[in-house]
Amino acid sequence: MSFLRTLLVSLLALPGLLSAQENPRTILVLDGSGSMWGQIDGRAKIEIAQTVMGDLLAALPGDQELGLTAYGHRTKGDCSDIETLVAPGAGTRDAIATAVNGIQPRGKTPMTDAVTAAAEALRYTEEKATVILVSDGIETCNPDPCAAARALEQAGAEFTVHVVGFDVSDPEALEQMQCLAEETGGRFLTAANAGELGEALTEVAAAPEPMPVTVDFAATDGEDGPRIATPLIWSLSRGETAILDFERGATVSADLLPGDYLVSVLRPEDEASAEMTFAQGDAPQTVTLALPALLPPASLEAADSAPAGSTLPVTWDGPDAQNDYISVARPGDDGYETYAYTRKGSPAELLLPALPGDYELRYVLSDGRKTLATRPIAVTEVTASLDAADSVVAGAQLPVTWQGPDYANDYISVARPGDDGYESYVYTRKGSPGQLLMPPLPGDYELRYVMSQDRTVLATRRVTVTEVTATLASEDSALAGATLPVTWEGPDYANDYISIARLGDDGYENYAYTRKGSPAQVVMPTVPGDYELRYVMSQDRTVLATRPIAVVAISATLEAPAEAAAGQPLEVRWTGPDYANDYISVARPGDDGHEAYTYTRKGMPLSLTMPLVPGRYELRYVMSQDRTVLASLPIEVQDVQATLALPETARAGAPIVVNWEGPGYDRDYISISRPGDSRHDAYSYTRTGSPLLLRTPAVPGTYEVRYVAASNGTSVLARKEITLTEVSADLQAAERGAAGGNLAVHWDGPDFSDDYVSIARAQSSDDEYETYGRTSQDSPLILKLPEQPGAYELRYVVGQNRKVIARKPLTVE
Template identity: 45%
Template sequence: MQWEGPNSRGDFVAIAEKDSRDDNYKEYAYTKFGSPAVFPAPGKVGDYELRYVHAGSGKVIGRADIKVTPVQATVQVPAAADVATPIEVQWTGPNYAGDYIAIAGPDQPAASYLFYTYTNKGSPLKLQMPSEPGSYEVRYIMGKSRELLAKSAIEIKGVGASVEPPPVADVATKIEVTWKGPANQPDYISIARPDQAPGEYLYYTRTNQGSPLKLQVPSEPGNYEVRYIIGQGNKLLAKAPIAVQAVSASVQTPAEAAAGSKIEVTWQGPANQPDYISIARPGQAPGEYLYYTRTNQGSPLKLQTPSEPGNYEVRYIVGQGNKLLAKAPIAVQAVSATLQAPAEAAAGSKIDVAWQGPANQPDYISIAKPGQKEGQYSYYTYTRQGSPLKLQLPSEPGTYEVRYILGNENKLLARTAITVQPVTASVSPPATAPANALFEVQWQGPGYPPDSITIAKPGMPDNRYIHYVYTRTGNPVKLKAPEEAGTYEVRYIMGQESRLLDRKTITVK
């Protein structure tokens, strides 16, 4: 609508029913958005009034009559359609914001519906049909007023379906089901107990997987139903009985095994995809275990034993539902180990450690502080490196323990004390050096392969530098001076943990 007025702060124009109170209106728009103002007309035909409302006084300072006339709409639908299918609807109408095409029972109010699609989807649009057969109406509804503008009758017809599963199947297997039916997008084939409602199931597969399709069978024996379910509304179209029968299995294990070792288990059973052989304590539930191996690894398979000695069970478990099919006892025996290491050694060096022990694949020899937990360490070497093996020592002097650790669960089998002695070093650079030039540095120290001579600013952390050279390059080493003149430090850095052993000042000119 076009308007003229003071356009004061908060002024607005509105449409209201004829002869209604000045403060009662249907739609409005603020004048600050300019002229013409835009707002939707009321959803009902009749006589109305356009008003200019002055915000400061709350008074109507301008009026004009307007008649709201009917709008026309049409809907065109097929005379009949199958239950739960989407149909195409051709329509004409105002296509106001919020307008929609709906399907409803003939006796439902205009604003009620079973399914709807907004008209902003265009014409034709897709509209979902109900899952119950019967007589319905497809309607054009004005979103603003919920007024019915047009309607067309449609008959929803029932559809047939069939399912053909095998009469008998083993527990926890997957079966093939041949089916016929409407194959709507959400439809599915399910397996359920006979007393379960149509929308309830134990397992299902969507019909979009084709026919035949694979359907999971429960892990509990018994009588079940395979069903064709219309996904829209969970309506049962067809069913067929199936008897799920129990299966057997066996496991053969050694009577005893060393803690932390791997044993061979020979087994027989259904070998479904998620089935597994586990080792557990006798009191643990079927789905609980300490270690397991999938049956798809074949028979015999390797199974890890716990590091804690005791009595255990090796079990065949149906993975679908964690059902126990077979078990056999096994005694896990304690294992021991010994270590031979020097009583003391230089910080940052590598020592020879002779050992005896089970030498399982993940076992290792570690060095740790006496208070550290069994699985914690400063450095370690796997026992598969042989005996004796090389073990790195920390750069921090002190009392430590060399340990034999059963890698499976980090169980401590043996330990021996070792004293890590401090090491010293010295650097002898010249008092001055030209900027960006090489200069010689004499050094004394352990000379471990990762040790280095560095030049750094006095405030830099020990592991930071401007230039460096490894001590393994010789003695003296040639070190490059920084480009910028100033006071620097030449440092001996133990490469293991970047530990500073000595520093001297040098002036770069």
């Protein structure tokens, strides 16, 4: 009985079957056909199989996933009599043993279909799967077991059938069983009697010796970096056994059996190392280790010690990559106290920490903040001293004599004891003694020498700030807007001032600096009421003295006609304070601005120009301070008319006579423009009288003559169209002349003011010329020929817009 058990154990011990972690799931397919009642050595084969199966299941690992399929065990003559008695899984040994012991052989031998059913139960197309078939006879249902085996192998993820031919002598049956095994990569074994079976089982139980495979080892310069081509030092071991021991090479190789190994590599240049554990199977592989990226070399040179807060020259050598820097830090600290970029050159000017102690200079590669070089540095203590008066009045400038390092932005400050900030300060770069502004409030304070780096206090000295006083004297009341003399006594510090403000108001209405002397000239507010005069020390706007004052109302009057013509200069009589920049204005009622104004300083009465747009307006007396209106008077501005008389046509560029009627204000004018164009081509003031002479544009076309009222803004009072016709000219002269000689030019043309005849280079612009003569000199003109020979052109040019109205070619020889 032991031979079949040994056979099955041997099959399960084939590489990849025994370990549950590595095993494919397995189904035992047991022949339950009628032929299993045949006997070997006096016992039925089914009984032998049942006994062996029981022993086998007891010997298998508990977590081995195992199932059972049987065929021919339920009905006679039925090729579909195939049943999976136990689904594959862990812990199925008892169920399989019970199922095997209940099999009663009855039917046919659908051996191939049973293997297919077992494969499907194992989901062989998705996972590794193994079937172990135990059969004693020939296939009696499927005509082609080999074809079925090939189909299973091709469709399976990794499918294997092992076949045990139990007491089989039929050559065709043996051929079928062997084909099932070989087509799926499995083993085929036979057992005819105990002796032969023992020899076969010995062969199967002896698992084949594993073969060593070649493993290559390499290293990269950093994660995902290039492979290192320079020699490295390699070590390789399995457990306590060394396989490679300090072997040198950029890469190395070793022939290894399956198992777990430890490999390590050392780079001699920087002693960087890496190691890893890897599992070796039955296939060759390359194991790659990542060494830290090889850093470029760098060096540092500097003094062994330097005072705290000083700037230390550090000579360096290194890659000088973008944003590399030299830093100073506490040993073991990943950060830094200060740094200087290498791009600023060597030596680097490095600011040392404010606190004494042991530090480390570093060359830091910005990429990854890797330290390439270090050097120790001792930062030594630095001292300072202060000397000044023991007491001083509030707000005064105190001379403070000091000694100290005088680093950039060091300062002397005054502060309340225990306060981290300061009341005021002066930079040490301004020299000793420093002039330090004292606080405005009396009390006990502390003078400090402060090193700017980390605001480190190097020295302190106590000082008492004593009270400062001031007085004010003035009239008890003043008119609104008036300038009040205020006599004062006080410290007269820079930017101290005398102000006037509402009672309880932190700000002011007006002020005057004390530096302008006593009495101060303070302008009173425009709104009557109770106010307060103050002596204000500019520092913190500290009030040293106050005095109450009453501001009383002030009035004004206006006198003028009730009506005026648009744009008319109007005489306005007024009374009022006549403060600096007070003015009389005309404005629309409710409008905060104005249409026109005249300062009251121009006298009484004064002339005020009315708006050009008719309508209801308001005259106002406006006090310049806050634009306070002291008086107003309504006025009606009436419309004004104008007429124009002129010819309907004229030659372009010729002056025309224009008769006009209109208000004739001082800045009114008659203009000529293109219709719709707000600009003008020419104009004449109406103050020259009517009629007047108006010059026309030189370009022909339709134009518009306008009467423009311009006393206060502009308004067109009248328009009339005129058509300007083309003008022409004629030139007569020799076609050639000697360079530098004279040329007589006969001309006929409009002879407008500023017209001229010119000689110009051919193809040059119309406003260019070599020489010219005014048409006012009459015809003919004698023109000097150019000194340079070439092609030229005679031109008649209208002077108004330099338009050429006649041309004649000319050759200078």
